[in-house]
Amino acid sequence: SQYKVGYLIGSLAKGSINRQLANALIRVSPKEFEFHEISFKDLPLYSYDYDADYPPEGKAFKKAIEDSDAVLFVTPEYNRSIPGGLKNAIDWASRPWGTNSFAHKPSGVIGTSPGAIGTAVAQQQLRSVLSFCNSPQMNAPEAYIQFKPGLITPDGEITDAGTEEFLRNYMAEFHQFVRRVLTVLPRKG
Ligand code: FNR
Numbered sequence: 001s002q003y004k005v006g007y008l009i010g011s012l013a014k015g016s017i018n019r020q021l022a023n024a025l026i027r028v029s030p031k032e033f034e035f036h037e038i039s040f041k042d043l044p045l046y047s048y049d050y051d052a053d054y055p056p057e058g059k060a061f062k063k064a065i066e067d068s069d070a071v072l073f074v075t076p077e078y079n080r081s082i083p084g085g086l087k088n089a090i091d092w093a094s095r096p097w098g099t100n101s102f103a104h105k106p107s108g109v110i111g112t113s114p115g116a117i118g119t120a121v122a123q124q125q126l127r128s129v130l131s132f133c134n135s136p137q138m139n140a141p142e143a144y145i146q147f148k149p150g151l152i153t154p155d156g157e158i159t160d161a162g163t164e165e166f167l168r169n170y171m172a173e174f175h176q177f178v179r180r181v182l183t184v185l186p187r188k189g
Contacts, residue, residue, distance in 0.1 A: 003178055006038040006068030010075025010086040010111065010122075017147045021112045022074040023156025028168040030175045038064045038071070040089030051096040058092050065093050065101040069187060070178040071135070075111045077122030087129070094133050102133035106181040108174045110143040118144030136185070138177040143170050 007025075011018045026035050042057050044050075050058060065071060075082055093101040109126050111119030123144070130137055143166070145151075150159055158164040 002032055002034055003069040003175070003182070004067065005033050005035050005070050005072055005178075006064055007035060007072040007074060008038050008040065008086065008089065010073065010083045012041055012083075012085055016076070017112050017114075017152075018074045018076050020152040020154055020156060021110070021145060021147075022072075023154075024152045024158050024164075025072070025074065025110070025156075025167055025171055027156050028158070028164060029171040032175055033171070036064075036068075038068070040085060040092070043089055043092050046088055046091040046095070048095065054096065061089065062093050062099070062101045065105065068105070069182060070106040070108070070174075071102075072108045072174070073110070073126060073130075075109070075119065075122060075126065077111065077113050077115075077119040080121045081125045082122045082129075086126075090129055090133065100133060102130065102135040104185045105135050106138070106178050106185075107135045108138045108177070110145070110170065112145035112147040114147050116146055118146045120144045136181050138174055141170055141173055143167070 007022055009016060009019050009022055038061070040061060043061060044055070075086055107130055109123050111123055113119045127137060151163060152158050158167065
């Protein structure tokens with residue numbers, strides 16, 4: 001069957017290499033996946049003062065996560081962690097207390113960086129946050145993509161055959177993971 005995958009790009013930069021990676025992942029994905037980007041750029045900085053009267057941007061963001069069968073995080077590493085904007089977005093989705101939008105929502109984590117460890121530290125930190133948010137995560141395969149100039153074109157064409165095969169397999173595995181999780185934890189309503 002078809003699965004709706006909401007993807008979050010951790011970077012707000014116009015020339016984001018992680019956006020290029022997301023475009024590449026969409027190209028090599030199983031046909032059962034249907035993708036939509038979940039943007040967080042318009043969210044204010046979260047505080048629990050908003051909980052009593054959640055603003056429309058906050059509600060729309062939560063709904064976009066809840067309407068997805070699975071979420072895929074494609075994120076850079078900033079100062080050995082995830083970008084602040086992405087953390088802010090996750091905080092918005094996790095609240096108000098008792099309405100955590102990530103609960104039981106299957107997720108995957110991937111990212112690219114020009115550095116040799118390819119966002120590994122940021123991904124570990126993101127996994128820790130998603131664990132607390134009770135999101136079942138695909139543990140393996142992991143994907144730490146070192147971005148070299150020209151590896152992926154802006155619209156997502158992968159120029160290296162080995163990388164293309166690796167990313168195709170990553171998305172095939174993610175499909176199997178999502179299918180398995182939704183078999184035991186079907187989406188509510
Ligand atoms: C970086 N960069 C970076 N790279 C990395 O591998 N580990 C790191 O900790 C950091 N830290 C960092 C902090 C800040 C504030 C910036 C702006 C950049 C470099 C980063 O990988 C590079 O800018 C990528 O292009 C970021 O991905 P996007 O934003 O282009 O998708």
